[in-house]
Amino acid sequence: xxxxxxxxxxxxxxxxxxxxxxxxxxxRELAAELGVPLQAVLLGHQVKSLTPQLGAAESVVLxxxxxxxxxxxxxxxxxxxxxxxxxxxxCLLVPLTNISWEVLGLLPAALELPCAxxxxxxxxxxxxLQARCLLYGGKVEATAAVSAAPALFGILPGSRPAEKxxxxxxxxxxxxxxxxAEAARVKFKKYLEPEAGDVDxxxxxxxxxxxxxxxxxxxxxxxxxxxxxxxxxxxxxxPVIDQGWLPLSRQVGKSGASVKxxxxxxxxxxxxxxxxxxxxxxxxxxxxxTDPGAPIFAIAHFGVCADLxxxxxxxxxxxxxxxxxxxx
Amino acid sequence: MNIVVLLKMVxxxxxxxxxxxxxxxxxxxxxxxxxxxxxxxxxxxxxxxxERHGGAVVxxxxxxxxxxxxxxxxxxxxxxxxxxxxxxxxDFSTRAAAKLLxxxxxxxxxxxxxxxxxxxxxxxxxxLAAILAHELQLPYLGLVTQVKLEAAGRATVxxxxxxxxxxxxxxxxxxVLGIQAAEKPPxxxxxxxxxxxxxxxxxxxxxxxxxxxxxxxxxxxxAKPEAAGHAEMLTGSPAEAAGKLCGILLExxxx
Numbered sequence: 001x002x003x004x005x006x007x008x009x010x011x012x013x014x015x016x017x018x019x020x021x022x023x024x025x026x027x028r029e030l031a032a033e034l035g036v037p038l039q040a041v042l043l044g045h046q047v048k049s050l051t052p053q054l055g056a057a058e059s060v061v062l063x064x065x066x067x068x069x070x071x072x073x074x075x076x077x078x079x080x081x082x083x084x085x086x087x088x089x090x091c092l093l094v095p096l097t098n099i100s101w102e103v104l105g106l107l108p109a110a111l112e113l114p115c116a117x118x119x120x121x122x123x124x125x126x127x128x129l130q131a132r133c134l135l136y137g138g139k140v141e142a143t144a145a146v147s148a149a150p151a152l153f154g155i156l157p158g159s160r161p162a163e164k165x166x167x168x169x170x171x172x173x174x175x176x177x178x179x180x181a182e183a184a185r186v187k188f189k190k191y192l193e194p195e196a197g198d199v200d201x202x203x204x205x206x207x208x209x210x211x212x213x214x215x216x217x218x219x220x221x222x223x224x225x226x227x228x229x230x231x232x233x234x235x236x237x238x239p240v241i242d243q244g245w246l247p248l249s250r251q252v253g254k255s256g257a258s259v260k261x262x263x264x265x266x267x268x269x270x271x272x273x274x275x276x277x278x279x280x281x282x283x284x285x286x287x288x289x290t291d292p293g294a295p296i297f298a299i300a301h302f303g304v305c306a307d308l309x310x311x312x313x314x315x316x317x318x319x320x321x322x323x324x325x326x327x328x
Numbered sequence: 329m330n331i332v333v334l335l336k337m338v339x340x341x342x343x344x345x346x347x348x349x350x351x352x353x354x355x356x357x358x359x360x361x362x363x364x365x366x367x368x369x370x371x372x373x374x375x376x377x378x379e380r381h382g383g384a385v386v387x388x389x390x391x392x393x394x395x396x397x398x399x400x401x402x403x404x405x406x407x408x409x410x411x412x413x414x415x416x417x418x419d420f421s422t423r424a425a426a427k428l429l430x431x432x433x434x435x436x437x438x439x440x441x442x443x444x445x446x447x448x449x450x451x452x453x454x455x456l457a458a459i460l461a462h463e464l465q466l467p468y469l470g471l472v473t474q475v476k477l478e479a480a481g482r483a484t485v486x487x488x489x490x491x492x493x494x495x496x497x498x499x500x501x502x503x504v505l506g507i508q509a510a511e512k513p514p515x516x517x518x519x520x521x522x523x524x525x526x527x528x529x530x531x532x533x534x535x536x537x538x539x540x541x542x543x544x545x546x547x548x549x550x551a552k553p554e555a556a557g558h559a560e561m562l563t564g565s566p567a568e569a570a571g572k573l574c575g576i577l578l579e580x581x582x583x
Contacts, residue, residue: 012490071489072497073469098490102470105458105506108423114544115423115454117447134553136449137341140354141553144452145546185467187498189484194492206582212342230582242369243513248492255471255488255508263582270341284580286573287559293344295553302576303559304569314570319583322574 002088003149005031006061008080008103009042009054010095012071016053019095019157021165024056026122026155027093028165033124034090040171041092043079045069048173055167061087062173067180071099072188077106079178084111089150091129093122096154097277098255104154115152116144118273122153129153137272138295157277197249199233205262206232209252209279210240213268213289213308217245222312223267229319235259237275253278267308271296288312329383329477331374332436334429334444334456335402337361337392341449347550354550361394363401366445372510373475374443375406381477384408386436390416390425396531397522404517404525409532411436416536423454424540430463431537439502440481446470446506453545461504469497470506 007027010017024040031038040057042050045068051060061083067075080103084092094100096118108115119131125145131153133142201207208227214220214236223234236246238253252259254274264282269275271287271294279285280299287300288308297303304311339345339354340362346355363371374385386409387402389395399410416428433442442464444457461468473494474486481501486494488508562572577583 105455109459109462143548189496192494298555300559310566314566318570
């Protein structure tokens with residue numbers, strides 16, 4: 001039916017992604033505002049058994065096709081394009097993850113549709129849809145309005161609590177056939193599993209995580225020393241991995257690991273949404289940053305607005321002193 | 329191996345960003361513009377591929393403050409030509425920019441690859457590389473971290489998924505790739521080399537043709553993000569702040 005709110009239900013290697021529930025929670029609010037049904041759109045191959053998990057939606061539009069067995073961009077885009085064209089939803093909410101994000105490039109281009117990125121919220125206002133978008137690494141928020149429909153919104157993970165997007169009863173399922181040619185230009189070959197690092201950062205109770213503020217590889221020794229004093233390990237944000245200062249296995253965030261340690265100590269990490277995605281659920285977050293406006297302070301429990309090169313040695317020394325006095 | 333790389337100037341987020349009095353743009357007075365970080369990786373990947381396979385790299389950038397320096401830096405890093413597109417501001421519409429570039433790019437073709445950063449920090453509206461691919465009817469893949477050329481117009485391309493898992497794809501060339509990270513960190517170029525490029529090389533200018541496409545996403549206002557919460561800030565000298573933090577860690581049973 002035209003005008004519905006749609007959520008792209010993301011699956012990753014056979015499981016419904018957690019962020020799908022966050023989007024369903026947001027979608028349910030938006031659908032209520034607009035007075036229209038919320039539908040989940042599930043694409044894949046042999047994924048019908050997952051539909052009972054999407055009960056926050058009134059119904060599920062299911063497309064099952066062998067070409068959708070792996071997250072290959074072109075078949076996903078073509079399948080969605082056919083659905084959107086035929087059904088004319090008011091909007092489609094898409095998770096801004098590395099799995100789903102790319103359809104927000106090709107799909108709006110193919111159908112000439114509006115597409116707003118980096119959204120943390122979407123509301124109905126004045127007959128339009130209004131999104132709040134986090135730009136510039138989370139430092140500025142844009143309010144963006146979209147009047148044309150269907151409209152696409154890329155939703156940042158963490159927009160709503162996932163618990164609010166879980167439903168109890170199994171939704172109605174409508175299976176829709178699509179025409180998909182065999183991929184000719186871009187072919188999925190295989191997954192490349194992460195190389196096991198020396199340390200599994202997802203298993204650590206304490207992570208000392210460094211960002212751009214660490215400035216160079218030699219300074220990592222400071223973080224290593226602090227991590228040793230705390231009995232934890234060192235991890236990093238994207239810029240540190242891109243520079244080759246830490247191996248890929250130590251990356252926290254969208255492309256890397258999602259971690260939930262007892263303590264996440266963020267040193268010189270600004271806290272862009274891509275990073276927050278991987279550490280937001282840590283039990284205790286402490287951030288050290290020279291920029292009082294750094295987005296990391298919005299999600300940290302405790303913060304120190306100071307130079308990490310002043311704080312880290314003082315902290316390491318203090319921890320060692322307290323441990324030594326306790327041992328004595 | 330001929331490669332076109334697209335570069336876009338964006339505010340350096342290490343600096344303070346201030347919203348202008350119009351409430352819809354950033355105060356230009358305090359902005360320091362740099363090449364979008366993902367685009368810098370796209371340039372590095374292009375130069376690495378050229379070093380490996382020969383050919384030429386053309387760096388193309390829309391006009392913006394400090395873009396000349398960025399283009400001379402691209403030449404110093406190994407680009408063979410640098411092109412500045414004049415006469416359009418796309419503001420926030422990545423879609424409008426992509427459509428204008430798609431009209432101009434054929435003059436730099438044939439190329440085997442068109443590379444751009446997979447995303448820019450101010451992409452409110454769409455993704456440049458994907459829209460270009462659609463407009464030019466070329467295959468596309470984003471979040472790319474590795475490109476290996478195979479025989480006869482094919483490439484094996486690696487892209488990032490989640491949790492450190494990557495995917496390997498086979499693509500036909502020519503293709504458009506949105507680069508997430510180059511195989512090596514973008515090379516450092518001493519200022520002297522950039523100055524030398526300024527003396528010996530030229531930036532070509534090409535005017536944009538036609539009016540930009542209407543924006544489908546309208547930016548109503550910019551503001552500092554509202555946060556649901558904020559960290560409790562620990563103040564004092566480094567030793568004092570460290571002492572307070574230790575107290576908290578003890579209380580929480582982390583120490």
